[in-house]
Amino acid sequence: MSLRLMAVHPHPDDETIATGGTLARYVAEGAEVVLVTCTLGEVGEISDPALASPENLSQVRAAELAAACAILGVREHHVLGYRDSGMAGTPDNDHPASFHRADLDEAAGRLVALIRRFRPQVVVGDNEHGTYGHPDHIKANRVTVAAFHAAGDPARYPEHGLDPWQPLKLYFTAVPRSRFAAMAPRMAELGLPVPEQRPDTVERPFGTPDELVTTALDVSAYAPTKHRALHAHRTQLGTLGFFTAIPLEHWPEFFGTEYFQRVACLVSAPDREHDLFAGLRSSI
């Protein structure tokens, strides 16, 4: 029996922020875990000019990603090869190599090739709002959904020369709205500095409506692993103030559960789950 999970994320650091505990837990439990990163975060922030320059940021972030994967235990990590599109409304959106501008079928084809090669039963991606509206997160959602539905169709992408493979469950990463809303008051209660709300989250309430969250995964044992992996993304620590403001001793409380919204399920599984492989373990 081989349980295989593929997580698709737009930038280096998203794998740890959204699914670090999940990836570490399933690796530790013996599942095959494959990470796909769509861009190398070429136009991300540089928290300390001693670490990188705009010219070499992609190489530095590739190395940070490799370090984070080593900490999480993820041995298979692949890039889709697009360029970071930057925040919505910035000129990088229109760069010809940007993920935002990439042809959807072409990008989905690259992911289909990886799905057919690694044959995951479970695929995890971003939600349809791109979590906080970043163009690359939205595009990662579109590409993941398209690839999930195309990978099993022999009429799609036959030029790859790979046998079709239909994954059985598709999830979007989620932060339940009630959990998110409780975080800042709890941080204040603990006397921790509460970061200002990011301007790009103001237009719509952040998080997934609680009733859409199907899956809560206990990753509390992996909170220290997630903490270390996050800190491997050294160039990004300036933008990750929400995480770095919380001392490690409180990580199990804040980040000890990772949540998901199940959006496709081709097997019988309970409406509310505590395992991404629920419904699959006996049939594989």
Ligand SMILES: [Zn+2]
């Ligand atoms: Zn991102």
